[in-house]
Amino acid sequence: MAVKYDIAIVGGGPGGYVAAIRATQLGAKVAVIEKERLGGTCLNVGCIPTKTIIKSVRVLEEMRRADRFGIEVDHPETIRPNLEKIMARKDAVVNQLVAGVEGLFKAYKIDLYKGRGRLLSPNRVSVETTSGSISPELTELEASNIILATGSAISRLPIPGIDLDGVIDSNTILSLKELPQSLIIIGGGIIGVEWAGIMAPLGTKVTILEALPNILLPVDDEIRQRFQVSLKKLGVVVNTGAKVEAIEPTISRRTEATRGLDPHSQSEKLTVHFSTAKGPQTATAQMVMVAVGRSPYTEGLGLAEIGVNFNRRAVISNERMETNVEHLYAIGDVTQRIMLAHVASAEGEVAVENIMGHSRVMDYRAIPNCIYTNPELASVGPTEQELKATGVRYKVSKFPFSALGRAVTIDETSGIVKLLLSEDKGEILAAHIMGPDATDLIAELVLAVKEQITAEELSQIVHAHPTLSEAIQEAALGGVKGASPIHFKR
Ligand code: FAD
Ligand code: AMP
16 A cells, blocks of 8 residues: 655755755655655765865865965975865765765654655656665555656767767766866856866866857856956866867877877877867867756656646746646756756745645745856846846946955955946846855845845945955945945046
8 A cells, every 4th residue: 555645755856855854844744755865966966076076176276375375385296186085075075965864854754765756646656666686666655745856967968979988977077086187078057167167276188168159158248258267277278169069089199009109199089079160170188078968857757647747858837836737846957947956945945835835936036156166156136148138227336356355365356246236226136246255155145136125225234344245345335326335446
């Protein structure tokens, strides 16, 4: 007989596990079905491992410039990354956090079913468990409500050579054993650019090939242009308008190598063919990373059989997270709305609160978007180019970190806070930051955008000195009629 639950959640990523905890807090009996490890993409192969590795890279960068802070290192050339140890720390952090979620599941008495979930009807799910050589076991759960939180998977690039040795992706790069001398990253989205910012300081020569006219397309144009200067300083080569069409082994070099003629051959064993406005071109590298996006994961879920509306694999849900099938909800990456962990979690909370009778809708106006490069990028609300396109009347106020005391004390002065304000009332419509701790600083501006705070109101909030947050207060002052920043004059 099937076990009965108030809510069954398929997928235990930041969407599913947060929904499960919140639902239990609200008094529901909850089951989560997860085919791999709790924590999903975010904890296991996404946000957490990458940001852990990025911390190692920041330590390396800080040590390399120790002399700027009056710290002497006898042999600076001995400061070097140890990839094995960096990866071991990353694994330890991931394991600690996954264990933390497992512990919370026990504490909240959430039933975890390890296996692949499949919808049998709008209130029945089967769980297929395969362990070792034992044939699959099927368990059936009955639930008054079901939440689909199956996330996303790496999009495959359907080109010749994609399966060659040395072609990696955002999952397999996490188990690199040695740093390649050179790496071509196909795709200049957030994942591709974050990895460029990891690999270049570690000593790898990085080339990004991006099909579109710009990398990081959702970023404000002005911020992107400033950021590209930093990427260039790192030695990252960016080719835009470069559509990759094939990868193949670098045959001529390999032949020379076997003859012992080319000592560099091992470092450039892959040739990437791409087309640009100038015609067909090639680039060579030791490894190629494919970072061309992620697709909703709905494989084997049985959506069509029970009549769930979906669109190119993305499950369609409304702002209450309801699908077209009653009592069936969809949250997170599988909806393809905004593929970010905090959005998945927020949607999870909205779904369970609606299930439990607390009516809520998701508010997508104030979602922070963070890119963990050096310097960091963070934003909330539309870009300036988007505002222009929609004809909204706006004004801009900016403040540079180079004029901020705290930024000078930490020697991180590159970047700006840029606010986009409504022309009439000075309401904060959007904010774009490039600079130190941008990904934390953005929180204040998310509140400002969500609560429709004006630049004047924000400028009157007392900010601690010396802190990086004063850059926000200064930028807000610049947007107030008759005022301007205190520490900067054009
Ligand atoms: P997922 O985290 O993908 O979880 C879905 C879970 O469902 C998985 O564990 C999967 O195994 C399971 N599942 C799927 N189908 C079934 C089934 N039939 N039965 C049982 N289980 C199933 N976002 C940020 O906000 N900040 C970042 O810094 C960030 N960095 C990232 C870096 C990288 C390299 C990547 C790849 C992603 C990053 N993301 C980041 C995106 C973030 O990881 C996702 O947006 C987030 O994990 C989505 O959460 P989710 O719960 O919807 O899905
Ligand atoms: P994102 O969707 O943010 O992860 O970014 C993926 C990026 O990869 C996008 O900017 C795409 O334009 C880019 N991309 C997709 N296919 C190709 C290709 N064949 N060659 C180069 N870039 C690509």
